[in-house]
Amino acid sequence: MKTASVSMLLGSVLILGLFVFPMWNIRLGAPQYPEPLGIDIYINGLKGEAEFDIQNIDGLNHYIGMKILPKPEDMWEFTVFPMVIMGMSILGVLIAMVSLLKRISPNWFLFWFILMSILGALGLYDFNQWLIEYGTDLDPNAIMKLVNPDGTPMQYNPPLIGHKKLLNFDAYSYPRLGGIMLFVGMFFTLLAFWLGKRSLKTNL
Amino acid sequence: MKSTRIFIGAAIMLSFLFASCGNQGTNESSKSKGALVSSAAEKVYVAPGERDEQYAFLSGGYSGNLTVYGLPSGRLFKEIPVFSQFPTSGYGYSEETKPMLNTSFGFVPWDDLHHPDISQTKGELDGRWIFVNGNNTPRIARISLSTFETEEIMEIPNSAGNHSSSFITENTEYVVAGTRFSVPVPQRDMPISEYKSNFKGALTFIEVEPEHGHLDIKFQLLMPGFNYDLSHPGRDKSHGWFFFSTYNTEEANTLLEVNASQNDKDFIAAINWKKIEEYVNSGGGTKMPANYAHNVYDEATHSATSTMKKEVLVVNPSEVPGAIFLLPTPKSPHGCDVDPTGQYIIGSGKLSADLTVHSFDKMLDAIAGEKFDGEAYGIPILKFEDVMAGQVKSGGLGPLHTEFDGKGNAYTTFFISSEVVKWKLGTWEVIDRQPTFYSVGHLMIPGGNSRKPHGKYLVAMNKITKDRYLPTGPEMEHSAQIYDITGEKMELLYDFPTHGEPHYAAGCDADLIVQNSKKIYRLDENKHPYAINSPAEAKVVREGKEVHIYMSTIRSHFTPDNIEGVKVGDKVYFHITNHEQDFDVPHGFSIIGAGTSEILVMPGQTKTSLWEPEKVGVWPFYCTDFCSALHQEMQGYVRVSPASSDLEISWSLGD
Numbered sequence: 001m002k003t004a005s006v007s008m009l010l011g012s013v014l015i016l017g018l019f020v021f022p023m024w025n026i027r028l029g030a031p032q033y034p035e036p037l038g039i040d041i042y043i044n045g046l047k048g049e050a051e052f053d054i055q056n057i058d059g060l061n062h063y064i065g066m067k068i069l070p071k072p073e074d075m076w077e078f079t080v081f082p083m084v085i086m087g088m089s090i091l092g093v094l095i096a097m098v099s100l101l102k103r104i105s106p107n108w109f110l111f112w113f114i115l116m117s118i119l120g121a122l123g124l125y126d127f128n129q130w131l132i133e134y135g136t137d138l139d140p141n142a143i144m145k146l147v148n149p150d151g152t153p154m155q156y157n158p159p160l161i162g163h164k165k166l167l168n169f170d171a172y173s174y175p176r177l178g179g180i181m182l183f184v185g186m187f188f189t190l191l192a193f194w195l196g197k198r199s200l201k202t203n204l
Numbered sequence: 205m206k207s208t209r210i211f212i213g214a215a216i217m218l219s220f221l222f223a224s225c226g227n228q229g230t231n232e233s234s235k236s237k238g239a240l241v242s243s244a245a246e247k248v249y250v251a252p253g254e255r256d257e258q259y260a261f262l263s264g265g266y267s268g269n270l271t272v273y274g275l276p277s278g279r280l281f282k283e284i285p286v287f288s289q290f291p292t293s294g295y296g297y298s299e300e301t302k303p304m305l306n307t308s309f310g311f312v313p314w315d316d317l318h319h320p321d322i323s324q325t326k327g328e329l330d331g332r333w334i335f336v337n338g339n340n341t342p343r344i345a346r347i348s349l350s351t352f353e354t355e356e357i358m359e360i361p362n363s364a365g366n367h368s369s370s371f372i373t374e375n376t377e378y379v380v381a382g383t384r385f386s387v388p389v390p391q392r393d394m395p396i397s398e399y400k401s402n403f404k405g406a407l408t409f410i411e412v413e414p415e416h417g418h419l420d421i422k423f424q425l426l427m428p429g430f431n432y433d434l435s436h437p438g439r440d441k442s443h444g445w446f447f448f449s450t451y452n453t454e455e456a457n458t459l460l461e462v463n464a465s466q467n468d469k470d471f472i473a474a475i476n477w478k479k480i481e482e483y484v485n486s487g488g489g490t491k492m493p494a495n496y497a498h499n500v501y502d503e504a505t506h507s508a509t510s511t512m513k514k515e516v517l518v519v520n521p522s523e524v525p526g527a528i529f530l531l532p533t534p535k536s537p538h539g540c541d542v543d544p545t546g547q548y549i550i551g552s553g554k555l556s557a558d559l560t561v562h563s564f565d566k567m568l569d570a571i572a573g574e575k576f577d578g579e580a581y582g583i584p585i586l587k588f589e590d591v592m593a594g595q596v597k598s599g600g601l602g603p604l605h606t607e608f609d610g611k612g613n614a615y616t617t618f619f620i621s622s623e624v625v626k627w628k629l630g631t632w633e634v635i636d637r638q639p640t641f642y643s644v645g646h647l648m649i650p651g652g653n654s655r656k657p658h659g660k661y662l663v664a665m666n667k668i669t670k671d672r673y674l675p676t677g678p679e680m681e682h683s684a685q686i687y688d689i690t691g692e693k694m695e696l697l698y699d700f701p702t703h704g705e706p707h708y709a710a711g712c713d714a715d716l717i718v719q720n721s722k723k724i725y726r727l728d729e730n731k732h733p734y735a736i737n738s739p740a741e742a743k744v745v746r747e748g749k750e751v752h753i754y755m756s757t758i759r760s761h762f763t764p765d766n767i768e769g770v771k772v773g774d775k776v777y778f779h780i781t782n783h784e785q786d787f788d789v790p791h792g793f794s795i796i797g798a799g800t801s802e803i804l805v806m807p808g809q810t811k812t813s814l815w816e817p818e819k820v821g822v823w824p825f826y827c828t829d830f831c832s833a834l835h836q837e838m839q840g841y842v843r844v845s846p847a848s849s850d851l852e853i854s855w856s857l858g859d
Contacts, residue, residue: 063834143834
């Protein structure tokens with residue numbers, strides 16, 4: 001049971017990596033951008049991979065009428081997400097501490113994991129909605145108004161995960177270290193549940 | 205619930221997969237190429253997308269500029285404007301850069317650029333700056349190797365034909381500029397025939413400030429009226445000395461072709477500059493009135509200023525006994541080259557077949573033993589036999605210049621017999637010889653003029669091209685050859701045309717420079733007095749007859765692009781700030797009828813173009829650089845009214 005508690009503790013602390021490292025990354029490479037432009041998505045805002053990447057992406061996007069990339073104050077998510085993660089981390093640490101002191105049901109670990117998974121899924125859903133909105137809500141006076149072969153306006157939302165071709169750009173969207181730490185942390189809490197269950201069985 | 209887990213599990217795997225792909229593909233170019241490696245074509249072939257191993261900076265001679273090539277491909281990367289106006293970028297045409305070409309003779313828009321030398325620390329190339337000399341109106345320039353822009357030009361007073369320049373000491377303490385022509389010092393009205401003993405040859409030691417590289421003349425040595433041809437610093441054991449080759453020790457003032465070729469031996473002058481530096485530091489030397497320009501380009505203001513300096517410290521050789529000696533060297537030596545250990549000084553008697561090698565140790569012994577063979581104007585002449593280490597019986601004719609591979613070998617060009625000869629230091633035996641096409645002047649081994657040559661390739665720069673390339677009428681570019689010098693025998697790899705007349709070159713491994721090469725200028729560091737921080741600050745201001753347009757460029761428009769209220773007879777200054785902060789997105793500017801070149805404005809930079817409209821009308825301007833898909837839309841109009849008009853200044857964009 002002690003191993004399980006430590007695993008729970010480790011898992012809930014690991015997710016704090018989101019405060020230091022980017023959660024997700026979108027990279028845009030093109031023939032004339034051999035060094036791709038990149039956006040690091042942090043839990044509290046966007047940052048260019050290189051210093052002027054955001055400015056340069058905005059500069060390119062103005063041709064197709066996309067809005068400029070949001071500043072932290074432009075999106076409530078950048079305020080709420082840090083609170084959610086901090087709250088979940090504290091909750092997880094509390095559960096782990098209690099279970100170190102006295103025997104509690106491993107279902108607490110599972111409860112935390114499920115809650116985090118729901119919040120995480122909501123977060124991803126919200127992120128995807130933003131990508132779609134950002135890529136489709138275009139200025140009607142845009143310099144370049146491109147249409148798909150079927151005549152519908154072209155959409156420029158980058159993929160949630162994976163690769164997508166956007167005109168001359170190859171867009172790649174993948175989790176970064178902060179996001180990976182979130183997933184690994186969650187895996188540890190699930191492991192805690194499994195270890196807890198097992199130790200209950202052996203003790204019986 | 206289950207699906208979330210699967211998703212997260214998949215995401216973890218994906219992310220690890222992604223994270224682990226980062227480092228692949230970096231070793232592609234270094235993979236072994238197998239048995240075919242001996243093919244010359246393969247050795248110089250730099251595949252599309254790959255980059256050269258080394259930089260080569262070739263002097264442009266009478267182009268006044270410096271050219272940057274890659275080795276081994278021989279591809280031209282850039283022409284850096286130094287002493288000549290350069291319409292491609294607006295150098296010498298823009299208001300900011302005109303002061304760079306100011307001299308005591310006024311605005312001089314051209315020079316003859318000869319000898320590039322890369323800055324050194326502890327005798328090894330450090331890749332911070334490159335120094336070059338203007339031969340005609342004596343000047344020394346310093347070029348930054350992070351921006352590849354000329355940052356400073358110092359005019360050299362009392363000098364004429366600034367040829368034995370611009371070589372640096374092994375910690376870049378000094379860049380040295382020696383005069384080719386001796387002249388009256390100070391200049392005065394006197395009969396030319398009274399040259400002998402009245403004319404002087406000034407050797408100038410210019411101090412280089414270690415942090416920013418700023419130049420300041422420390423002292424000028426007023427030597428006898430010989431011609432000072434080339435020079436090199438001592439290094440390692442001979443650090444503290446400088447060696448100058450001389451010709452016309454006959455002190456002829458006419459028909460030098462014959463009259464300066466009479467003495468069997470001329471001299472290499474050995475100068476203990478540390479000793480003279482001490483003398484000067486303790487108050488020695490005479491301050492002499494002078495008038496020379498010092499032009500400095502500031503990266504933050506993107507502007508140059510020119511200051512006239514009014515004084516120079518001169519030292520006569522007789523004031524510092526024991527600091528200057530003359531080493532007899534046969535037949536009008538041209539090259540005066542010091543090997544990587546600092547032990548050998550190689551004199552290339554350009555009218556002879558043989559090379560003379562002097563020994564630094566033997567020179568010190570001869571000086572200590574005071575074994576002199578007379579003197580010239582009070583300067584002791586050492587005995588030839590006492591200082592000579594050996595002679596290279598080359599079998600060639602007309603040796604000019606020697607460089608080194610750092611493995612004990614030397615490589616000398618022979619102008620008359622048109623070849624490069626490889627020989628061994630110490631044994632003086634000839635190892636190999638390869639023809640050049642044709643009449644090679646100088647050669648360059650990257651780092652070959654330092655303690656640690658980056659020896660792999662040798663570039664021979666030829667004076668005569670003739671049939672090497674497709675004909676282009678009577679006037680052609682010069683030709684250069686690249687040789688592989690890694691083996692016992694030199695191997696001719698490639699032949700490529702060079703721009704202007706490369707007299708000399710410097711080169712180094714690419715790593716030394718690549719990391720420091722700037723991509724953009726930062727807008728937040730732009731201190732140009734007419735810069736604007738954003739397009740919103742754009743404005744047009746009339747100050748009497750002057751109109752200042754604070755203009756912004758960003759893809760793909762000028763702000764403002766409609767300007768009215770300009771009148772015939774105005775001086776209109778377009779101060780253009782490029783608000784891009786993206787690599788390789790310059791904007792250009794020119795307006796119809798402008799009596800100047802375009803200006804090419806790099807990201808974050810501000811440049812100014814002056815326009816003096818003479819005709820009433822509505823005149824267009826446009827971006828001269830294909831900046832984007834909407835480059836062709838990047839244009840604007842200036843309305844020019846009669847001088848008598850009272851139309852107020854106004855401007856707009858997008859109204």
